[in-house]
Amino acid sequence: MAFSNDVLREALKQVSDRRKKAQREFEKQKSDIYEAHPELSDIDNQMQIKASRAALLMFSGNTFEAEKLQKELNELTVQKARILKSAELPEVPECCCKKCNDTGYCDGKLCECVTDLAASLSYTSLLGDMPLDVSTFDSFDLDYYSEEKNEKGVSPRRQMSAILKICRDFAEKFPEGKNLLFTGSSGLGKTHLSLAIANEVLKKGHSVVYGSAQNLITEVSRETFDRSGSTAKIDSLNSCELLILDDLGTEFSTQLSSSIVYNIINTRLLRGLSTVISTNLDIKQINDTYSERVASRIIGSYTVCPCFGNDIRLIKAKKAKK
Numbered sequence: 018m019a020f021s022n023d024v025l026r027e028a029l030k031q032v033s034d035r036r037k038k039a040q041r042e043f044e045k046q047k048s049d050i051y052e053a054h055p056e057l058s059d060i061d062n063q064m065q066i067k068a069s070r071a072a073l074l075m076f077s078g079n080t081f082e083a084e085k086l087q088k089e090l091n092e093l094t095v096q097k098a099r100i101l102k103s104a105e106l107p108e109v110p111e112c113c114c115k116k117c118n119d120t121g122y123c124d125g126k127l128c129e130c131v132t133d134l135a136a137s138l139s140y141t142s143l144l145g146d147m148p149l150d151v152s153t154f155d156s157f158d159l160d161y162y163s164e165e166k167n168e169k170g171v172s173p174r175r176q177m178s179a180i181l182k183i184c185r186d187f188a189e190k191f192p193e194g195k196n197l198l199f200t201g202s203s204g205l206g207k208t209h210l211s212l213a214i215a216n217e218v219l220k221k222g223h224s225v226v227y228g229s230a231q232n233l234i235t236e237v238s239r240e241t242f243d244r245s246g247s248t249a250k251i252d253s254l255n256s257c258e259l260l261i262l263d264d265l266g267t268e269f270s271t272q273l274s275s276s277i278v279y280n281i282i283n284t285r286l287l288r289g290l291s292t293v294i295s296t297n298l299d300i301k302q303i304n305d306t307y308s309e310r311v312a313s314r315i316i317g318s319y320t321v322c323p324c325f326g327n328d329i330r331l332i333k334a335k336k337a338k339k
């Protein structure tokens with residue numbers, strides 16, 4: 018698993034915040050109980066006095082008196098524990114993660130709770146508030162695709178069913194598979210499939226960055242011209258285990274955006290990292306919009322999944338009206 022430093026730092030910070038919050042709540046609960054049970058402070062005082070007296074007696078060799086005091090101390094300890102228990106104070110602050118007690122580390126390694134959190138952070142940081150569980154493979158409904166065959170004798174349903182299988186295989190075997198390119202007009206479920214892949218790959222604990230080409234290109238160009246010298250965005254695009262580039266071709270195309278796209282695609286290919294791209298453009302249009310080198314990189318190393326059929330958003334809208 019490889020997460021950007023920013024994401025890991027944030028995940029560790031959140032886990033540490035959890036621990037501090039649990040500690041604060043524990044202290045608050047304890048002080049409320051002391052307020053409701055004034056005898057507790059009394060017991061504490063007595064215990065302190067008896068403990069130091071017992072120590073002195075032990076030191077002067079009067080073990081008989083010391084043991085007597087120790088017995089009284091034990092009784093007070095039991096009494097105190099009984100009151101605290103009846104007031105429902107847990108023995109220690111209640112942690113979210115029982116494995117690492119919210120320290121973030123387990124046997125000298127990062128705890129699973131941190132890597133899980135980092136996985137969902139890298140996902141949400143570029144996705145905004147899009148709900149993770151809406152677009153899954155199970156919620157991908159093939160009934161929306163017509164069974165009417167085209168001139169090549171293939172119906173949209175058959176085509177999409179084959180593509181769905183490719184996507185499921187890709188997610189299941191991740192990170193073994195290579196790269197996917199979804200082509201076809203809007204409203205055919207390309208984004209749904211990309212999200213479903215992201216969902217499954219994240220569940221397996223891999224890092225995923227998801228974003229529209231427009232947003233990612235804007236962020237990278239901002240970083241390129243930023244004087245601070247930070248390369249966090251570019252690094253995460255080049256190093257996450259799965260990059261999902263949604264809606265390629267809808268951004269305002271310039272020489273800079275073309276070179277950003279080429280650099281991302283090329284770097285990831287060289288590093289053997291998977292990328293999933295969805296676009297309304299066909300390969301010829303990719304060639305025209307970006308450059309021949311972008312198109313040839315894609316043709317050479319992506320499994321192309323041409324989606325076709327009717328806009329299912331329109332079909333859903335019509336259905337909802339009825």
Ligand SMILES: [Zn+2]
Pocket residue numbers: 114115116117118119120121122128129130131
């Ligand atoms: Zn943990």
